[in-house]
Amino acid sequence: xxxxxxxxxxxxxxxxxxxxxxxxxxxxxxxxxxxxxxxxxxxxxxxxxxxxxxxxxxxxxxxxxxxxxxxxxxxxxxxxxxxxxxxxxxxxxxxxxxxxxxxxxxxxxxxxxxxxxxxxxxxxxxxxxxxxxxxxxxxxxxxxxxxxxxxxxxxxxxxxxxxxxxxxxxxxxxxxxxxxxxxxxxxxxxxxxxxxxxxxxxxxxxxxxxxxxxxxxxxxxxxxxxxxxxxxxxxxxxxxxxxxxxxxxxxxxxxxxxxxxxxxxxxxxxxxxxxxxxxxxxxxxxxxxxxxxxxxxxxxxxxxxxxxxxxxxxxxxxxxxxxxxxxxxxxxxxxxxxxxxxxxxxxxxxxxxxxxxxxxxxxxxxxxxxxxxxxxxxxxxxxxxxxxxxxxxxxxxxxxxxxxxxxxxxxxxxxxxxxxxxxxxxxxxxxxxxxxxxxxxxxxxxxxxxxxxxxxxxxxxxxxxxxxxxxxxxxxxxxxxxxxxxxxxxxxxxxxxxxxxxxxxxxxxxxxxxxxxxxxxxxxxxxxxxxxxxxxxxxxxxxxxxxxxxxxxxxxxxxxxxxxxxxxxxxxxxxxxxxxxxxxxxxxxxxxxxxxxxxxxxxxxxxxxxxxxxxxxxxxxxxxxxxxxxxxxxxxxxxxxxxxxxxxxxxxxxxxxxxxxxxxxxxxxxxxxxxxxxxxxxxxxxxxxxxxxxxxxxxxxxxxxxxxxxxxxxxxxxxxxxxxxxxxxxxxxxxxxxxxxxxxxxxxxxxxxxxxxxxxxxxxxxxxxxxxxxxxxxxxxxxxxxxxxxxxxxxxxxxxxxxxxxxxxxxxxxxxxxxxxxxxxxxxxxxxxxxxxxxxxxxxxxxxxxxxxxxxxxxxxxxxxxxxxxxxxxxxxxxxxx
Numbered sequence: 070x071x072x073x074x075x076x077x078x079x080x081x082x083x084x085x086x087x088x089x090x091x092x093x094x095x096x097x098x099x100x101x102x103x104x105x106x107x108x109x110x111x112x113x114x115x116x117x118x119x120x121x122x123x124x125x126x127x128x129x130x131x132x133x134x135x136x137x138x139x140x141x142x143x144x145x146x147x148x149x150x151x152x153x154x155x156x157x158x159x160x161x162x163x164x165x166x167x168x169x170x171x172x173x174x175x176x177x178x179x180x181x182x183x184x185x186x187x188x189x190x191x192x193x194x195x196x197x198x199x200x201x202x203x204x205x206x207x208x209x210x211x212x213x214x215x216x217x218x219x220x221x222x223x224x225x226x227x228x229x230x231x232x233x234x235x236x237x238x239x240x241x242x243x244x245x246x247x248x249x250x251x252x253x254x255x256x257x258x259x260x261x262x263x264x265x266x267x268x269x270x271x272x273x274x275x276x277x278x279x280x281x282x283x284x285x286x287x288x289x290x291x292x293x294x295x296x297x298x299x300x301x302x303x304x305x306x307x308x309x310x311x312x313x314x315x316x317x318x319x320x321x322x323x324x325x326x327x328x329x330x331x332x333x334x335x336x337x338x339x340x341x342x343x344x345x346x347x348x349x350x351x352x353x354x355x356x357x358x359x360x361x362x363x364x365x366x367x368x369x370x371x372x373x374x375x376x377x378x379x380x381x382x383x384x385x386x387x388x389x390x391x392x393x394x395x396x397x398x399x400x401x402x403x404x405x406x407x408x409x410x411x412x413x414x415x416x417x418x419x420x421x422x423x424x425x426x427x428x429x430x431x432x433x434x435x436x437x438x439x440x441x442x443x444x445x446x447x448x449x450x451x452x453x454x455x456x457x458x459x460x461x462x463x464x465x466x467x468x469x470x471x472x473x474x475x476x477x478x479x480x481x482x483x484x485x486x487x488x489x490x491x492x493x494x495x496x497x498x499x500x501x502x503x504x505x506x507x508x509x510x511x512x513x514x515x516x517x518x519x520x521x522x523x524x525x526x527x528x529x530x531x532x533x534x535x536x537x538x539x540x541x542x543x544x545x546x547x548x549x550x551x552x553x554x555x556x557x558x559x560x561x562x563x564x565x566x567x568x569x570x571x572x573x574x575x576x577x578x579x580x581x582x583x584x585x586x587x588x589x590x591x592x593x594x595x596x597x598x599x600x601x602x603x604x605x606x607x608x609x610x611x612x613x614x615x616x617x618x619x620x621x622x623x624x625x626x627x628x629x630x631x632x633x634x635x636x637x638x639x640x641x642x643x644x645x646x647x648x649x650x651x652x653x654x655x656x657x658x659x660x661x662x663x664x665x666x667x668x669x670x671x672x673x674x675x676x677x678x679x680x681x682x683x684x685x686x687x688x689x690x691x692x693x694x695x696x697x698x699x700x701x702x703x704x705x706x707x708x709x710x711x712x713x714x715x716x717x718x719x720x721x722x723x724x725x726x727x728x729x730x731x732x733x734x735x736x737x738x739x740x741x742x743x744x745x746x747x748x749x750x751x752x753x754x755x756x757x758x759x760x761x762x763x764x765x766x767x768x769x770x771x772x773x774x775x776x777x778x779x780x781x782x783x784x785x786x787x788x789x790x791x792x793x794x795x796x797x798x799x800x801x802x803x804x805x806x807x808x809x810x811x812x813x814x815x816x817x818x819x820x821x822x823x824x825x826x827x828x829x830x831x832x833x834x835x836x837x838x839x840x841x842x843x844x845x846x847x848x849x850x851x852x853x854x855x856x857x858x859x860x861x862x863x864x865x866x867x868x869x870x871x872x873x874x875x876x877x878x879x880x881x882x883x884x885x886x887x888x889x890x891x892x893x894x895x896x897x898x899x900x901x902x903x904x905x906x907x908x909x910x911x912x913x914x915x916x917x918x919x920x921x922x923x924x925x926x927x928x929x930x931x932x933x934x935x936x937x938x939x940x941x942x943x944x945x946x947x948x949x950x951x
Contacts, residue, residue, distance in 0.1 A: 072942050073207055074224075077281045078261040082226040083250045085279055091208035093226065093277075104206035107945075111205040111221050111283035113290055129163035136358060151377050156784075160360070166492040166548035178321035189220040194202065205283055214470070219265045222287040223278035225249045228498045228925030231274030232473065232648050233265055236401050238288060238695050239599070239619040241408075243566070243594075244272035244473060255646060257670055258288055259619055268695065271497055273457075273473045289695050292717070305389035305687060305815050306748075309810040310363060313752065313819050317759075324763045328770055359802045362751045362795040370744035378711075378727040379465040384722040386706055388748060390741025392687045393612060393706060394812040396734065397678060399692040400618035400625055402710060404632055405594040409478040413567060414448055414677075415556060416441070416588035417535045417549055424482065427595050429460060430483035444538055450571045453483035455509040455520040457497060460484075473500070475568070478506075478592050479522060485748065492518075496830075504581065521571040521584060525557050528569040528584065535586040542585050553826060557589060564590030564627030579771040596632045603732035604633040610738065613686075615664050616698075622667040644668045648676075674700040687815045691726075691734065694716055708734060735808070742807040751795045752819050754873040757828055758786065758866045761835035765858070768840055775851055777843045777858045782915055785905070786863050794870040801874060804883065823877060830942055831872070834935050835865045842928065853918040855926060856906060860920065863902050864932035867895055872939035880936075880942055 072082070074088050086092055096104070143154040154829050189202040192210040202220035204334055205211070211223055232244035239259035248262045254533070258264070265271075265278055265286040284290050348810050368386040374380075381387050401407055410426040415421050419441040426433025435442045450905040456473030458480050470477040483489070495517065496510040506523020521528055529550060535542045557567045571584040607614050614708065616629045622642045628636035641663040648666070651659060659678045666673075674690075676698045690704035698721040703709030709721035710729040726733045762783055770779045779784075820828075838861045870891060871880040886892055904922055905911040 071614075073286060074281055076255070077224040078252045078257065078264050080606065082224060082263075082279070083763045084247055085224045086226070089279060089281070091210065091279055093192070093210060094195040095182055095210040097194055097206050098537060101193060101206050101209065104208060104426065105204060108206055108286075109284055110203045113284065117880055124168055124468040125164070128168050129160070134160055138200040150173075150760055168769060181398075184546070189217075193637065198865075205280055206285060207280050209280040209342070211264070211278055211280060213271050213272055213278065215273050216276070217219045218270045219267055221267050221280045222282040223265050223280045225263045225276055225278045227277040229275050230501050231276045232272045232500070233269050234272045234474075235259070235266060235269045236407065238266050238269055244475070247274070247276065254473070255691055258647070259670070277644045289717070292695055292698055295512055303704075305392050306367075306385040309388075309819050317756075319762075320763070324767065327767060331770055332769075333571070340747070362799055363748055363753065364795055366744055366747045366751055366799040369747070370740050372722075372739050374737050375727075377736040377740075378730065378733050378738075379724070380711065380725045380727055382725065383723045388741055388744045389706055390724075390738050391691070391743075391745040391807075392813045392815045393689045393738055394742070395613045395681050395686045395688050396607060396617045397616060397617050397674070397688060397690045397700065397704070398634075398731065399596065399630055400616055400620055401695055402693045402729065403691050404600050404616065404628060404634075406597055408594060409509040409566075409592050410595050411478050411482045411590045411592045413560065413589055414445055415591075416444060416448060417545075417553060417586065418538055419588075419942065424485065426481075426485060427598070428677070429470055429477065431460070431479055431481050433481075433485040433672075440538070440689070440695075443538065445542070447572065448570050448590075449483055449486045449488045450492075451520040451522065451572060451587060452479040452590075453488040454492055454494065455507060455522045455570075456480050456942065457499065475592070476522075479590070480681045482590065483820070496837075506580070516574050518574045521573075521581070522568055524590060525553075525567055525569040528571050529553060531582050532584045532586040534583070536588075545586055553586070553589070560591040562587070563591075564624060564631075565593050567591050581672065583861055593603045594628075596628055597731060599730060599732040600632045606732075606735045606808055608633070610808040612738070613664070615677075617669050617677060620667055621667055623663075625665050625667040634664050636725070638662055641665070642667055645670050645673045648673055657684075672699070675703050685815075687812070689734070691731070693729070697721075739803065739807045742813060743801075743803040745813050746803075746807075747799055747801050748823075749819050750873045750876060751798045753824060753828065753876070754795055754798060754866075754870065755787075756820065756830045757835075757869060757873075758862070760828060761788070761832040761839070761862060761865070765837040765839045765843075765862070768836060769843065774838075774843065774847070777839060778855055778862075779916065782855065782859055785915065786859070786866070793868065793894035793898050794891065797888065797890035798870065798873055801888055801891045804875065827872075827876065827939070827942055829933055831865075831869055831940055834938055835862055836935070838865065838931055850918070852916050856917045856920060857924075859917070860906070860925065860928050861901075861932055863898075864929045865935045867898055868933045869939070871936050877943060877947065881940075 074085055077085050079431055080088075090100075101805075136566050138156075138160070142158075145153045146664050154774050159165035188199050189205065190197060190212040191200055191205065192198075192212065193200070197212060205221045209221075210226075211220065213219060213231075225231075228249055230249050230899045231247040233247060234244045243255045246262065247265065250263060252261065252263065258266070264281075265276060267282075267289050282288075282290075285294055323931060364384070367384045367387045367389055371381040372386055374387065398404060398483075406428045410427055411424055413421055413423055418439050422435050422437035422445060424433055424435055435445070456476035456479050458477040460477070460480065461469045461471060468482075484864055492511040492513050494511055495510060498508045500507040500523070504523070505527045509520045511518050511520065532545050534542045560567050567589055569589050569750060570587045572587055573581075585899070600734075604614050604785060614634050616625055616634050618625050622644055625638060626635055630640070641659075642665045643659050643663050644666075644825075645668050648656060648659060656676075657680060660677055661684075666677065674697065678688050680688055682705070687706075688704045689706040689708055690700045691708040691710070692698075692701055695717045698717045701718055702721040706724060708724045708726060709718040709722035711719070711725045711727040712729045724737065762778070766778055769775070839858045841856050842857040842861050846857045871885070874880060874888060874891065875883050903925075906917045909919075911917075912919065
């Protein structure tokens with residue numbers, strides 16, 4: 070039985086056929102069946118999709134949920150069933166929010182199976198037949214033509230003018246010329262010209278090749294396998310919320326223990342009463358609504374991002390975007406348009422003619438001297454006829470090209486000038502890898518003309534004449550050739566790919582000699598126009614942008630300079646081979662000192678991402694190709710392109726750009742920072758209430774007073790008073806300064822030391838007012854006293870919502886009514902609180918006593934002290950920082 074061939078590109082085709090026990094006649098059906106049994110199907114395993122059950126279970130797999138379940142268990146054991154139902158209801162609401170958001174994201178990214186081809190042409194039993202590509206085996210001889218997707222990795226044994234488009238696998242934007250000749254030196258797979266790779270496609274020409282690898286043994290298969298070795302990890306936000314949950318757990322347990330010790334050993338409270346106190350402590354210390362409100366904060370952020378064409382697959386990644394400190398971006402299709410656009414044309418003795426317009430859109434203008442533009446007629450006539458491409462406009466106004474992108478660029482150029490293919494084509498010869506040009510024979514009037522487009526050197530070698538300003542043929546001198554070469558050199562240094570155009574008429578048209586030079590055209594894969602301001606915004610926001618591409622170093626650096634990634638003084642470019650030769654220490658230095666990396670293999674992209682993470686960077690990786698998938702999965706935030714991106718890249722990512730627009734990342738990062746701020750203010754808002762409640766309990770018990778609130782009354786405050794306002798705070802918009810500050814540190818907790826003074830001030834005022842009200846009304850009965858404590862804490866927290874809308878700026882500066890949801894929540898909360906106290910049925914349920922309007926208004930006014938204290942705190946805080 071045969072084995073696969075190692076490094077087939079280094080061996081002659083005959084040796085490969087012999088080693089695979091195959092021939093140009095192909096395999097027999099019997100032999101193919103045996104090999105299929107050994108090597109397996111030529112397919113990749115489907116990406117593991119999240120089942121509905123796993124998606125549901127995931128919503129409950131959080132530390133905060135576990136703590137709430139413990140509290141529910143204690144409540145059930147002590148027969149406080151209302152508390153149990155309320156806590157379980159909160160957990161369920163939180164799970165529903167998370168499930169719906171992630172289910173919608175998964176649905177938006179259902180796999181299209183676009184990478185794999187169902188059928189391919191193969192020689193079996195000496196005959197060319199069509200089979201399912203999954204049945205290909207090593208040793209099969211495949212036949213490929215222009216437009217075919219390559220079904221497996223294969224060594225070329227014959228080709229004619231063949232080029233393949235490998236951008237999705239290697240990042241190379243220009244189709245790669247192929248050859249059957251063996252390589253004499255080792256090189257990376259992206260430079261192996263005698264190999265074709267699974268899931269790339271043939272841009273032009275025809276190929277016969279022997280299959281060397283199938284399924285997971287292919288380059289794309291190896292990438293898929295490497296993805297499995299990258300274990301999933303918690304997002305930055307999950308780590309922060311887990312820490313917050315632990316802090317709340319410690320507070321709850323510590324509070325319960327303090328109350329138990331004080332009650333049992335100091336005040337000698339009865340055991341049954343102590344259990345009641347402990348439950349009240351646990352309920353008051355745990356912000357039951359926190360999981361739900363954090364999910365809503367993330368959901369609001371995810372929705373806002375989706376409105377800007379950023380689809381979040383993992384909801385917790387929404388906040389993590391705010392901490393991104395480095396973006397590693399691919400070039401082709403991400404920073405550039407993945408199109409070839411002719412930007413300049415020129416003829417000898419004329420000035421440069423600029424051509425406006427981008428991509429495959431045929432809208433554009435010619436900018437230059439009028440007589441020179443008029444004199445470009447012959448060049449444009451060649452552009453209109455010397456190609457085999459067409460443009461296809463879909464119903465969605467999306468423009469696609471059929472054929473070679475370089476040839477399509479000339480078609481678009483001709484369209485911009487209004488030139489159509491009006492001449493009769495007699496013969497068309499595709500691009501030749503040996504001659505390095507293509508030609509088309511046409512009939513014009515009574516004459517026959519042959520048009521040429523190709524590399525400048527071989528065309529200029531054959532040119533003896535040129536077309537002058539009067540449209541006449543004139544002898545081409547050595548001085549003229551030097552002028553042409555000088556122009557080509559200048560354009561090349563400006564990162565333009567230069568092609569020459571020539572023609573010939575008269576006798577011996579079949580011989581490619583004595584041509585007439587017509588001009589040159591300079592083309593490039595242009596940067597997306599919105600990328601330049603997007604990169605500038607990243608730098609302003611303290612985010613480093615790195616280009617990591619499979620393209621050539623000079624092209625990569627040129628684009629990086631144009632879009633602002635490679636700034637003055639940072640123009641180093643390292644290739645994969647240079648990085649491979651470095652020591653570990655040298656590699657670390659290179660990653661820190663260079664912003665452009667070229668000719669990279671997938672494993673090197675992965676290594677760069679890991680090196681940056683080891684230095685404490687929170688890395689976002691953008692890409693669209695299969696070659697980007699390992700780094701996309703390794704990155705803290707993998708960002709795939711939605712239009713040009715492969716399914717493998719999308720599956721490895723946490724976020725997908727629906728418009729393939731780099732600037733969308735900037736909007737997403739801005740929203741990520743808003744999400745973090747909203748998570749902080751909502752958490753702080755809830756914790757303030759809980760902290761005030763636990764302080765009130767401890768203070769009351771320490772003074773030998775009864776419980777100032779029952780567990781049910783505490784739950785009502787936490788769910789209704791907090792529950793409406795925290796959701797409204799989750800919808801708070803940014804203040805326009807999110808991208809003017811450095812990234813949020815991944816180590817920065819939701820609750821940190823900086824806001825503890827604010828927390829203590831608010832909590833102490835609430836506690837002081839509550840104890841004062843409790844002692845004042847206790848002689849009138851425990852129910853009346855508890856009613857007044859309820860009013861104080863509930864309305865203090867309602868006033869506190871204004872404090873929380875911005876932790877630094879005054880509410881009167883940002884606008885008292887600028888968040889309509891907060892205003893709606895406040896009105897609704899006030900109405901409900903008044904109703905449950907004043908309506909007898911509700912009052913009886915919560916053991917409240919009626920309060921006259923004067924008392925009500927007095928204690929509401931006193932509760933507003935929280936707002937004024939917050940305003941003073943912000944004023945003095947800002948005064949000190951000036």
